[in-house]
Amino acid sequence: MSSNHNHGIHHATYQSIDEEVAPGLHKQLHRQHVRGTLYVWALLTVGGILAGLYLTPILMPHMNSPEGRAAIETVKVFTVAAAPVAALVCAVAIYSLINSRHRSHLDSPPVDGPPLRGNALASGSWLVVSTLLVVFLLFWGLTEWASQQVVHADALQVNVTGQQWLWTYSYPAQTVILPGGKTLTVPKAVDATTLDLPINVPVQFNVTSKDVTHGFWPTQLGIQGDANPGVNDVLRTTPDHLGKFQVRCSQICGLYHAYMYTQASVIPDSAFTAWIAQGDAGRVLTSAKITGGVR
Amino acid sequence: MTTTQERRLEDTVLGSAAGRFYRHQNFGTGLLGGVGLGFLLWLLGEYTVNNNPNYGTDMVVTLTMLGWVIGFNLGVGTFNAVLHWILGHDQTKEDELYAAGVGQGKSRYWKYCTDHKVVGTQYLILVFVLFFIGGTLAMMIRTQLLTPNSSFLSPQTYNAIVSIHGMTMIIATIIMVSGPFANFIMPIMIGAKDMAFPRLNAMSIWVIVSAVPPLMATFFVGGVNAGWTTYAPLSVQDGPAMVCFAFTIITFVVSVTVAGINTLITVLTMRAPGMTFSRMPVFVWASVIGGALGLYAMPAFLLDMTMMVSDHATGTSFFVSAQGGSGWLWENVFWIMGHPEVYVILIPPVGALMEVFSTFSRKPMFAYKMIIGAMIGIAGLSIMVWAHHMFTTGWAPDLAGPFMLTTELISIPTGIIFLCAIGTMWRGSNWVRLPMYFGFLFIWNFIVGGVTGIYLSDVPADDYFHGNMFVTAHFHYTLLGGAMIAATAGLCYWFPKVTGRMLDEKTGRAAFWLIAIGFQVTYLAQFYEGFKGMPRRVANYDPIFAPENVVSSIGAYVLMAGWIVLLYALVSSWRSGSIAPANPWSAKSLEWQTLTPVPLENFLEDVTVVNDAYGYGERAELQVHAVFGSTSDAHHGEGH
Amino acid sequence: MRRLLGAGGAVLLGAAVIALVGVGFSAQAYSSPRGVQKATSLGTDMTCGKALPHVTLSFATYADASGTNDVGQQVHPGGNPSWPSYGPTNIFQAPAHACVTMHITQYDSGGSLNNPVFAKVQGTIGDTESVVSSGNSVSGCDGTSPLTYDGTPISAIQPCDAGHTFSLRGLPGIAPGFFVNVPLPLAGNAAGDNVGDLNSDAHQTVTFSFIAGPKGTYAWNCEYPCGLSVAGFGAVMGAYGYMSGYLHVV
């Protein structure tokens, strides 16, 4: 038998093995270890919660619709909910690193760790907590999602056509009865290459494509849907804040995918009516004017 | 093993029909065969089918690629055994020994070699090559994105690079652990003498090798425009590059299927006595689960890609809506493959990492049964979550709820992986060597990847984040920061066993810090881009995204520098590192109990397993994983 | 120290490889071998409705990119002979905020647009273009025979009479909302016919003016389905440099 054929090595067993033969939870979690870990955990949890609450709105753009704000809220809530669990994992890892019994990096540790092969209480509570978290996340997600499925009886129809590599919009002739009883009339169909939406008017986008799949993503409306050739994809929202943003293509669509964007704006409904009344001649683009553009 | 015995073997081999052609087949003859047959079929195509304006070029490219793949495998020797079997000329013992590489020195690494350790090493080299190609492409992407309206690459070249970066990395990560380590280490871990089907094993590597050139050929026939997901109908609209791309995948599917079957049968039928399922190391379980999941996922990939070739070369219309097709068919079938595939990538590295945690914390695996259950649970759930990639496609919006449910459920078994990792570390005698460094990095990265994954699983949030850089950052955190870092931990762990040399730890740690810091900078910046609303896969962008793109690019350069330093450490240690002892980590699993370098058929004596491989800190009788020799106590403790 | 040197060397080597590959790729990129066409200055005048520096650019669309069937003019050296192309180059340059007049000579045949929106002239001065026909004998799709224009400003063509379009857009963050779309009516040449010979071939000369935006790179492409495959946007349409390019505003 060759000398480096060293199967059957006996490593030193854990020093206080007799205490650990039938370990209860309180013995596995030695008090000083628990305290150290708890400090790290608390610190990280607070950090995570604060980041979730205060960083998210800074990181994400201002949203022009309830759907958009729901996205921000979701990130906020999920970060806060996940923070304690993520912090616990980090805390144990960091504590294990700091409190490593073995300082020499060159040789194998002289003493093995305690042979903890699992603990029903720890595993069980981990399972219960993570299941409860998932149930909460699911409940939150489904509630938010369901609240976005409200179909307004009357909505401004906007036909969105994606093609390589431009979005075009057409407003068919229609009369929309607004929630307050007022009406909004598009007397004659209007084609446009920018997207202009009246504020507080429910909008229904009918999204389709002439060629390949595009991703219709009016960024700050918090909705998104693919433009599939031969299919009509319906998206609904009600923009409730004035402002400008971009419609970007979110699905790679070939050569000029990067340039497939549209300037879009939410404008007062009087401005919208005035613009639409010019009919097709009103292709003079509102958004371009708002931005002090080139025309 | 330069013994009389070996010399005797060499004599036997060389004394038999050594001059036969198939003994001389190697990578070179493979190239010759592939190029030759490819050229022949190209000529044939040019003079027969290249008259259709719509499909002619695609038909020619299809024929050429077919010629390359078949020719290469003919040349390298993939079909030898089948042909011999059909002819009724079974290989002699000498032939089989020759095929296992006996007495051929380093040249066996260039051959159709049936020794699982040679195949594992070949896989390792291939993975390095693929990562280097993919990494170079990534650097070009980041260079293009340094400035908003960069003119470093044309939009067409940019799209081509994005697509091939993606697919190269996907292929490389699928095989990065199941290739090298499930082939080299896993059979030793279960006390087997080889894989169940050594010739299929060799086939799996050489078929993948033949799949790589078509992928790179896409650059020369117009490039793939459609990203690695190659969504139809854009990919139908693409030029013949898409045919090359599809051929890569079809070939790759053959390899993964064969390798998956091989892994499963090996573990099912070739375990050493006493190696019960409950004593199997976690890495073995992970390989089995990864292989089984691959077996489920790959047929879907095959279906999608054959349909794609058919649309290109024969004018069928599976994905062309004007003639009744649908891009949704592509998307569904693609993600039926695609989501399980993510876990085909992830599970084996996680298994490897668990071995690292247990060995370097000097503690038994915490909650062993739970982690096996968790991996099986992840695999089971992963086949029911595919449509979360399609929340915004307009396909079946009513199914958003159920798919949100299954997707979020997957975080429960994923959480158990964390529990087992920290449970194993808790109060351990943590021995912080290089594999452990990467282990800690994995924990942090995978937390970030996991939490951001929860945002994406939620439909209202996904309506903002889908298709933007947030998704890019998320899956790089899970697949690069998670799976690939875990695989790196595994590589540093098994490096002494595979190469017989110790890995230079100082250079390795320098690489680690570059990788760790570069990675965070790169992808945290990309998260910020995503929050702000920058779409994915764009060659140019709004200047409002400029600062974070500069940061991300600089991070990416640091990250790449880190990988290159690590590669340097690996290569220089492999060439001239200090000789590794058989068991440098004092680990208990079987691969460390045999010689380094590992002899042909792995063990010099019969192996009997008596306990699991995690008896750290246990009573003496529980510390023994296996005994060697015909009687269980005869060699117990020998060698001390 | 030796280790550090080695690692440093490896980094340098890797960077060199990356740079080399990058250079290789970018050789076929933006910096078109066909060069950049700079606009010719015409002084300052009122063409765009107010006193602005006036510049002009002239280019053409050809049915045959490589010019192999042509009188010798190669508009896209090494290009695919069955592909149409803009020429002599696809990259143009004009000063910022100037009045730009473009003359595009259309030598190619055509058909129907995928989307009739692109048959309307948009974003030019007066939302019009003027077309002058020469030697055209082909019929328009509404029965006009032959399809000829006399230079009167028009705001649209029949969507089924299109040869190509010149559709120019600003990039995000530079000139949001900037959009110029000019349909080029078809000429009577069959694809692959000898084209590009100004004297004898049928062609339509389209003239229009617009005010250039602020400094930056603007992208243009053709919206007529002149490629193969899905929606006529494969092949040439997916290949950069034929029916797509840039306008550098400096």
Added chain:
Amino acid sequence: MSATQEHDVTHEGGHHDTPEQRDRKELSALVLFIAGDAIFLILEILAWFYLRALDTQNGWRFSKATPANPATSGSNNPHTIVHEVAKVAPGWTIVIAALALIAGLAAWWAEGNARKGVAHAPILAAALVVALAGIGAQVYQFQILPFSTTDGTYASMFEFFMGSVLAHLFLVVVVLLGVWNRARKGMYNEVWYQIRLARVWTLWVAISGIFLAVTAIFFA
């Protein structure tokens, strides 16, 4: 390594199994392969029903297109399709599946004979001929189809099914060729498990062929 090592490495890795062990391994591997193939089959049939249900732009068989309201084909394709694409009569589809089934049953018979130690090579030869006839029939069916690949998704799916059957039959022929040749040389007089593998594979191909035929005929 010391000279006292009595480790016998003169048999190549993994190949020192008994025939029973090899039988078990190879049959398990075949079952796994068939499982993967079954997933392919299921997805293929799902794709058929999915496209049939979507019928995007009347493109399944153009059955709703009329001269007044034609189904458009791609803008690059000059043909606007106004007539229904003909259904394929069941005849050949059934014949091919039946031929595969006959080949499988013949292999089964041969396997039984080999177990009993009586003549089995001629039966395997017959099975091989039947499988070759199946390929011939499949190629013939390709040629008599009343549509081409470009005629919408029904045509596409149908031809894809046929291609899939053809590929499977090709593998059947390869396997049967080997088994027959080896049987002819008397290699299965004692160890016959490979005939069983060939039988299982051929029968699976027959079953998958029947599934495809039923789908293609009853759900046009």
